[in-house]
Structure formats: C-alpha cells, structure tokens
Amino acid sequence: MNHLYYIYDPMCSWCYAFSDTFEKLKEKLDSNIKIEYIPGGLAPHSNEPMPQEMRKKIESIWYEIERVIGTKFNHDFWEKCTPRRSTYLACQATLAAKVQGYEEQMIKAIQNAYYQRALNPSDEDTLVLLADELGLDIEVFKKDLYSEKIIKEFEDKMDFRRKIHLNSFPSLALEHDGQINIISVRFNEPEKILEQIDSLTKRWKSFPSF
Secondary structure, three states: OEEEEEEEOOOOHHHHHHHHHHHHHHHHOOOOEEEEEEEOOOOOOOOOEOOHHHHHHHHHHHHHHHHHOOOOOOOOHHHHOOOEOOOHHHHHHHHHHHHOOOHHHHHHHHHHHHHOOOOOOOOHHHHHHHHHHOOOOHHHHHHHHOOHHHHHHHHHHHHHHHHOOOOOOOEEEEEEOOEEEEEOOOOOOHHHHHHHHHHHHOOOOOOOOO
C-alpha cells in the first residue's frame, strides 16, 4: 500500500484554493494509494485579536488567490468576525471528527465556514456548530476536541511533517517502497500531480482525462 500524505491546515487559504484540484486528483488515484491527512498546525492557540497589519496582509492573500487561482472568498469575514491567528483548535476538530468517521467532511465544513459563511473556526462555538450540522455526537465531539488522545495525535502529525521537512501548506508526499517522495503541488493541474505519482509507482500507462 502506498501512502499519499496531504499536509494542510483547515484555515490555510492556499489549502482552500487547492481543494478543488485535490478532489479531482482523489477521483483518479489508484485504489492502492491511501490518503492520509496531516493537519500541520499553521498557528498555535491564541485569544489575542489579529493585529490590523496582519489582517490586511491575509486579506490581500485572499485577493491574490482570487486573481491567480480563481477561488472566491467572502470578504465579509473581516467585518463580521474578530479574527485571531489561531488554527490549532480547528486542526484538533478535524481529528475529533475523524473519531466519528467525518474527517474529510469536517475539513470541508471548516473551509466553507471560514471562507464562504464568514464564521470563525478559531472559536469553539463555530466548530461545535459544524459538528452538529454534520450530524456528529456533539458530546463526544466536545470531549474529544480537548482530549489528551487527540492532542497527542495532532502533535505526532506535526512532528511527522517536520521530520519530512514539509513546512508549507498545502504540501504532498508519497510514501512508496519505504521511501517518502515530495510531490510538487500544482494548482488547477491535477494531471500534473498524477504524472509525478505515476513516475514513482509506474502503475499507469496513460493518464486519465480530467
């Protein structure tokens, strides 16, 4: 079994911009490749409001992504919410949802909440709301969100991505025959990513049409 590691943060705007490409890639991957999500931890826990200069910088990144990639953002977030440079809790939420079999759904829900619904995933209330909308057992989710087991798993995943020297989000790595190989992320070009995987696994003779 080959492993495709996806290093991301649910509150990373570039990861959100990559989400459509990644979905198309997943549809074409061979069944012998297992995807493992590695929440990288973009910013540690903080209750401090984001400085104005940082707010302007991050919103400018949103505009850059819209121009370069084509992904659209709801800029109302900056008026409706009090942003914080804090993503660890959102990362833990994806792992807490994973316990109930909803890891991918929670990643998408956090991204949609942040970038389309102008909700703040740095807040526990937002994460609990999303868990409820997904139909999770809320009491179990809230308990798992802060559990030692989830925090340990999150720390282990951060240690893993540091060990393989992937410190930017999104990043991809393929483990094949015991070797970990870095895969170049190509926005809006899933076929280019698939070609890299093929060059390592030699399992496809031709590339499917996207």
